[in-house]
Amino acid sequence: MRHTPAYIVTDPEEVKRLVRENPWATIVSNTAKGLVASHYPVMLEEDADGISIVSHVGRPDDRALELGAHEVMVIIQGPHGYVSPGWYDGKPAVPTWNHVTAHLYGTPQILSDEENWQVLSNLVGHFEHELPEPNLLEHNEEYGRRIMSGTVGFRLIVERFEARAKLSQGKSAEVVGNVMSELEHGENYAQPDLAAEMHRVHDK
Template sequence: MRHTPSYIVTDPEEVKRLIRANPWATIVSNTAQGLIASHYPVMLDENAEGISVVSHVGRPDDRALELGEHEVMIIIQGPHGYVSPSWYDGKPAVPTWNHVTAHLYGTPEILSDDENWRVLSELVSHFEHEFPEPNLLEDNEEYGRRIMSGTVGFRMHVTRFEARAKLSQGKSPEIVENVMSELDHGAHYSQPDLAAEMRRVHDS
């Protein structure tokens, strides 16, 4: 990740917030067969010290990723989007891409079947609680446990992270306001979630 001091995020709480809001992650592993990437939802382990995530992969992804054998990188991609130079002040400028991203590093720990069941149940509950009548894994436990046998759960304590929030820092307040307005409700390339991230940075 490019090291631009004004964009670097060092606060672990901000990284936790990013994980909570953006659970769809990319797992990258440097294996004996070369780089392998897979995509799965992750959930923050709220009871752990520091930053720790839990998830699962479908078999045989655990073997392809060499899960538990060495360090992997998990990429969390937050809101992102195109920023046009036409949203600036008319002076010569080039387009850019604003984004919030975190790279998490650690060696996954393989979960027992009981722990995997608990994590899968919590993951389903986390998303199903939005519905008036949640469809929980434990409501169909026999079927759920049969499906679970095709998965491998893991916990990864994050030993280090690199995070970046590139959100038009260094631009004038007028330009920042115009970019946020375009992202909020412009006719082209609107990204309201990205505008909200910009407000978090520029209003603080």
């Protein structure tokens, strides 16, 4: 990740927020056969010290990723979007891409079957509880446990992270306002979630 001091995020709480709000993650592993990437939802362990996430992979992704054998990188991609130079103040400019991204590093710990069941139950419950009639894994436990046998659960205690929030820092208030307005209400490249991230930074 490019090291631009104005964009670097060092607060673990901000990284935790990013994980909560953007749980679809990319797991990247440098294996004996080369780089392998897989994509799964992750969940933050709220009561853990530091940053800890849990998830699962489907077999045989565990073997393809060499899960548990060495460090992996988990990419959390927050809101992002195109920023046109036409949204600036008329001075010469080039297009750019605003984004919020985190790279989390650690060696996965493989979970027991019961730990995996709990993680899967919690993960399903986390999303289903938004619905008027949640369809929980434990409602059909026999079927759920049969499906679970095709998965491998893991915990990643984050040993280090790199995070970046490129949100038009260093631009004038006029330019920042124009960019946020286009991202909130524009006809071509509206990204309201990205505009909200900009407000978090610029409205302090």
